[in-house]
Amino acid sequence: MSHYSISELAAQFNVSTRTIRYYEEVGLLQPKRNKSGHRQFTKKEMTQLQLIFRGKKYGFNLDEIKEMVLLFEEDPTGKEQLKRTIEYGEDKIHEVSKRIQELEQMKNEMEQFLQVFQDELNKLEEE
Amino acid sequence: MSHYSISELAAQFNVSTRTIRYYEEVGLLQPKRNKSGHRQFTKKEMTQLQLIFRGKKYGFNLDEIKEMVLLFEEDPTGKEQLKRTIEYGEDKIHEVSKRIQELEQMKNEMEQFLQVFQDELNKLEEE
DNA sequence: TTTACCATTTACGTTAACGTTAAGTTCAAC
DNA sequence: GTTGAACTTAACGTTAACGTAAATGGTAAA
Numbered sequence: 001m002s003h004y005s006i007s008e009l010a011a012q013f014n015v016s017t018r019t020i021r022y023y024e025e026v027g028l029l030q031p032k033r034n035k036s037g038h039r040q041f042t043k044k045e046m047t048q049l050q051l052i053f054r055g056k057k058y059g060f061n062l063d064e065i066k067e068m069v070l071l072f073e074e075d076p077t078g079k080e081q082l083k084r085t086i087e088y089g090e091d092k093i094h095e096v097s098k099r100i101q102e103l104e105q106m107k108n109e110m111e112q113f114l115q116v117f118q119d120e121l122n123k124l125e126e127e
Numbered sequence: 128m129s130h131y132s133i134s135e136l137a138a139q140f141n142v143s144t145r146t147i148r149y150y151e152e153v154g155l156l157q158p159k160r161n162k163s164g165h166r167q168f169t170k171k172e173m174t175q176l177q178l179i180f181r182g183k184k185y186g187f188n189l190d191e192i193k194e195m196v197l198l199f200e201e202d203p204t205g206k207e208q209l210k211r212t213i214e215y216g217e218d219k220i221h222e223v224s225k226r227i228q229e230l231e232q233m234k235n236e237m238e239q240f241l242q243v244f245q246d247e248l249n250k251l252e253e254e
Numbered sequence: 255t256t257t258a259c260c261a262t263t264t265a266c267g268t269t270a271a272c273g274t275t276a277a278g279t280t281c282a283a284c
Numbered sequence: 285g286t287t288g289a290a291c292t293t294a295a296c297g298t299t300a301a302c303g304t305a306a307a308t309g310g311t312a313a314a
Contacts, residue, residue, distance in 0.1 A: 007260070017261090022302060036310055038261055058230055059186035062301075072240055082248045089241040096234045099185060100227055106181050107223045113199050114216040121209045134290065142272095144291090149272060163280055165291055189271075261310075268303070279292065284285100 004041040131168040
């Protein structure tokens with residue numbers, strides 16, 4: 001069956017079991033339990049963990065990530081609920097776009113700076 | 128003259144004076160002092176703070192940022208030193224590029240997800 | 255059935271990045 | 285020259301995101 005244990009997931013994502021339990025603790029995951037109380041993870045939690053780790057890597061904290069995870073999990077029924085979800089999602093996308101732009105600016109500045117060094121080196125090697 | 132006080136800088140960047148003092152404490156800044164021991168900030172520190180805050184915003188920790196700041200501050204003389212600096216800088220640029228790519232992937236996934244909701248909404252509004 | 259491993263909860267410990275308070279110093283204005 | 289804002293260092297406090305240790309339970313193999 002497609003059920004994973006907590007240690008299997010931890011190995012998959014190269015984190016500790018504590019980390020995964022902590023994510024459940026703060027409401028990022030809600031894995032089902034089997035008869036004896038052990039957590040049963042499925043593809044759903046795998047996907048959520050992907051989102052969590054990517055978010056973390058790019059400077060979002062767990063609270064912001066939680067908002068996104070929950071956004072993509074709930075099934076909004078009703079026009080009003082749908083509209084609000086879409087609006088919220090567009091805001092988040094906007095945030096990400098801004099981050100991309102500023103990262104690109106950062107990259108450009110670094111490249112310009114390196115160019116100065118590169119020119120310097122070229123001058124030294126022309127002799 | 129082009130000297131700024133710590134509170135002027137703090138206001139500029141919308142952070143506390145403690146934050147700026149902390150950055151000096153861990154070696155990110157080395158502002159000169161005037162006769163009576165007060166810190167004197169110049170354009171140089173302004174530029175460094177720009178780099179610091181942008182780096183922070185995008186998930187780099189202060190140790191990583193320190194490496195970048197120091198990279199762009201030291202004046203590498205000598206061919207070997209220049210080459211090493213350039214190589215290191217190119218690595219850092221590569222890291223930033225990777226982050227940009229993954230953020231764009233993240234954005235795409237979010238847009239796809241929202242599209243599903245948008246379609247749902249359109250169907251509801253067609254009636 | 256005992257060994258051994260994996261799971262569980264509880265709870266205290268740790269680190270980065272500051273916040274906050276205290277106690278004293280300097281500067282600018284009155 | 286005194287008052288008050290802005291500066292200094294020193295040191296303890298705080299929060300997020302886990303690490304780690306202790307005590308306990310289920311289960312599969314020897």
